[in-house]
Amino acid sequence: MFDLDRWQEIFQTISKNKLRTALSGFTIAFAILLFTLLFGVGNGLKHTFEKQFAGDAQNSVYIRSGRTTKPYKGLQSGRRIQFRNDDSKFINDKFNNDIQFFSPNIERFNVQASYKGEQNRYTVRGVYPDYQPLESAVIQEGRFISVIDLKEKAKVIAIGRMVEKDLFKNLNAYGKNIILDGISYKVVGVFNDPGGDNDERFIYAPFTTIQGIYKPNDELDRFGLTFNPKLTADQAISFSNLLTKVLKEKHKVDPRDQRAIRVQNYAEGTKNVQQFMFVLNVIILFIGIGTLIAGIIGISNIMVYIVKERTKEIGIRKALGATPKSIVGMIMLESIFVTAIAGYSGLMIGVFVLKALGNSLEKYFIVNPSVETYVVVGATIILILAGTIAGYLPAKRASRIKPIVALNDE
Structure with missing residues (x-):
């Protein structure tokens, strides 16, 4: 009281x-x-x-190729390692139980993009639908690239929020067409990315479409995947080490060569x-x-x-x-x-x-x-x-x- x-x-x-x-x-x-x-x-x-780490999934793994720095099995150093479509099948067959999402990737830098007089240059990525969770991209309108887009080699794109802002100003980009290097693509989705403005200036297109236009002989640039989230940090690191080892064996790369095939595993950074x-x-x-x-x-x-x-x-x-x-x-x-x-x-x-x-x-x-x-x-x-x-x-x-x-x- x-x-x-x-x-x-x-x-x-x-x-x-x-x-x-x-x-x-x-x-x-x-x-x-x-x-x-x-x-x-x-x-x-x-x-x-x-x-x-906001721009990417915490269980992401990216695989890039480079040039060999050591001779191996009769092959000289300085040899360029080129990934192809059969590498996608090889990785998925070998590590099916350890992979959650998977996407090969083709990147085209400084692609000229235009819409009704507005122009700018962006990086265009040819990807699978599985690439969306790798980049933590959130669709704010429309959709991302689909499996049907891959099969039909459709000329469609999903653009970042900043691309829409640059080219369309205050207009809505969904459903409209953008010219990329002289080719018309329909905008089927607009996304935002927790990674910020830089990650929202990317343009995503079907992998098969970009490969057919820019890459002969089934060539591709890199792979992105997420490992099974049930794996511990140590298990995830062991997985990426084994992945590096088998890819080096497939492409005849010296196991000590650190530049020919590079595997970046976010589990290491997270740990x-x-x-x-x-x-x-x-x-x-x-x-x-x-x-x-x-x-x-x-x-x-x-x-x-x-x-x-x-x-x-x-x-x-x-x-x-x-x-x-x-x-x-x-x-x-x-x-x-x-x-x-x-x-x-x-x-x-x-x-x-x-x-x-x-x-x-x-x-x-x-x-x-x-x-x-x-x-x-x-x-x-x-x-x-x-x-x-x-x-x-x-x-x-x-x-x-x-x-x-x-x-x-x-």
Whole structure:
């Protein structure tokens, strides 16, 4: 039940002891402020790594070819490795159980694109329908490339949001035709990509269509696939190592040659990031706990001093008939009130500072520094509990002192 007299007493005590209250509040607010800033910066580093991997599926594998750097089985170095359609069948037959999505890929750079006088150059990729989840492309209108498009070698394309913005301005691109290197293609879909503007300036077309126009003899540029998500990081890395090995054997490449066939497995990067983030979280947690402990010690020392300072006051209250329970309750309520207000103030200041710094920290690889509310609220509650306990123990001892002893206290 709300006791107005008790609250008036608390506010009178606070107003008469401004310095003492300010010091206790500063200790609590500063601890929560540091805690908020620390976790905010830590989350900003996490967001940086998440942004780096946002444009592609986390279980993606890309296979590219190059030139050999070592002679092998009578073949000279400097030989160009050329992937063809039979490599697609070879990979799928060999690793069918470990592959989730698969797409060969043909890339044409700086393709001239035009629509009613608007022109620009883009990269055109010939892909399978399975390529969409590899790039995490989200269709905002229409559809992606389909199996029927592949069979019919249809002249259709899915374009990124920025391509639509560049060529069509404020118009809708869906259903319209774009000229690519003098050939007309119908826009069947518009997509956005979490990777940002650069990833939204790609144009996707059916693999068979692009191969028929630009690549003789069933040639292709690279492969993209996602491994079975049930694989652990170590299993995924073993899978890509075996994939590299068998492709080198098929194309007669020295096993030590690192340039002829390159397999990029996102599982390796993900594993490294996870390890880094684990270490970072441990460091942040360790420093955060240290900050809270420092705050708890500060509160405890201040509360012991406050109760000691108020010994005579407690003696007078007991002489006037105050019960030990009411004395303990008053001191604890004051402790909880000051701790809660100061903790909330520290939280608000910390959140404001993080928002104010915001984009300015990106040059230090800290993106969107922020902190989850439940983390800081939890830390504040811990400090409130610490303040309660810190106030209760000396208050309990003081409430047991006889009035005559308390009045004679120096």
